[in-house]
Amino acid sequence: MRFNIDEHLDKHNKQLLSEVRNKMSVKFEIFNKPYFENYSINDNVIIYINPKVFNNSSVAHELLHAWFRGLGLHGSNMIYLSAREKPKFSVVFDKKLCDHIGNCMEHYKIYPKFLEMGYASKDFLSSKGMQCDINSIRKLCIQRNGIYSVKHLNNYIGFLISIYADHLPNDYSRHLALIQGIEPKLFDIVSEFWQAWKEVDIENPDPITRTDFDAIHSFIMNVEDWIEDKSIY
Numbered sequence: 178m179r180f181n182i183d184e185h186l187d188k189h190n191k192q193l194l195s196e197v198r199n200k201m202s203v204k205f206e207i208f209n210k211p212y213f214e215n216y217s218i219n220d221n222v223i224i225y226i227n228p229k230v231f232n233n234s235s236v237a238h239e240l241l242h243a244w245f246r247g248l249g250l251h252g253s254n255m256i257y258l259s260a261r262e263k264p265k266f267s268v269v270f271d272k273k274l275c276d277h278i279g280n281c282m283e284h285y286k287i288y289p290k291f292l293e294m295g296y297a298s299k300d301f302l303s304s305k306g307m308q309c310d311i312n313s314i315r316k317l318c319i320q321r322n323g324i325y326s327v328k329h330l331n332n333y334i335g336f337l338i339s340i341y342a343d344h345l346p347n348d349y350s351r352h353l354a355l356i357q358g359i360e361p362k363l364f365d366i367v368s369e370f371w372q373a374w375k376e377v378d379i380e381n382p383d384p385i386t387r388t389d390f391d392a393i394h395s396f397i398m399n400v401e402d403w404i405e406d407k408s409i410y
């Protein structure tokens with residue numbers, strides 16, 4: 178199918194595209210899935226679009242992910258790479274969880290820019306509901322007789338990050354109280370990390386204090402301390 182992307186981009190996307198192209202190569206490819214996605218490696222980004230469901234807000238979302246990567250921050254890849262060196266850490270922080278954390282981190286930071294571009298809040302993500310349902314939290318059983326479950330720990334961290342990253346004003350007070358009660362120390366570690374991430378000024382990174390290095394490094398150290406004396410299966 179012939180589809181000339183340039184004819185369909187609005188002025189906001191055209192402007193963002195040229196900004197992103199100053200730093201990396203951006204290509205558009207057509208696919209058949211009912212959503213858009215992007216794939217990036219080094220300085221190359223491919224944005225997959227479906228002409229049948231084409232809309233500028235979805236392009237903007239994917240382009241903003243590329244824009245974020247062009248900032249050259251450490252992001253969740255730093256968590257993934259440092260976890261590889263530590264057996265217990267790496268089983269919990271697998272690729273899927275690290276990608277999820279990274280996606281949430283990016284969403285939190287690109288959302289204000291998405292609004293600035295003039296798109297509507299409801300068009301930021303296709304999932305419109307709560308990011309985590311309370312029954313999934315009730316089913317968490319992260320430890321039994323002092324032995325921790327990799328799968329449940331992985332979900333625990335993933336759920337909490339999803340809640341923090343939600344851009345919609347959903348009320349998660351019951352969810353958070355439950356999650357906190359399950360493992361208060363880990364709750365504090367993840368919460369502190371998210372607070373630090375919120376405060377990172379991604380567009381004005383001062384190499385000494387304002388990159389995301391400190392926020393992520395502290396998180397890694399705190400998780401390591403926490404996990405050190407835990408038995409995990």
Ligand SMILES: [Zn+2]
Binds near residue numbers: 238242280284
């Ligand atoms: Zn996204």
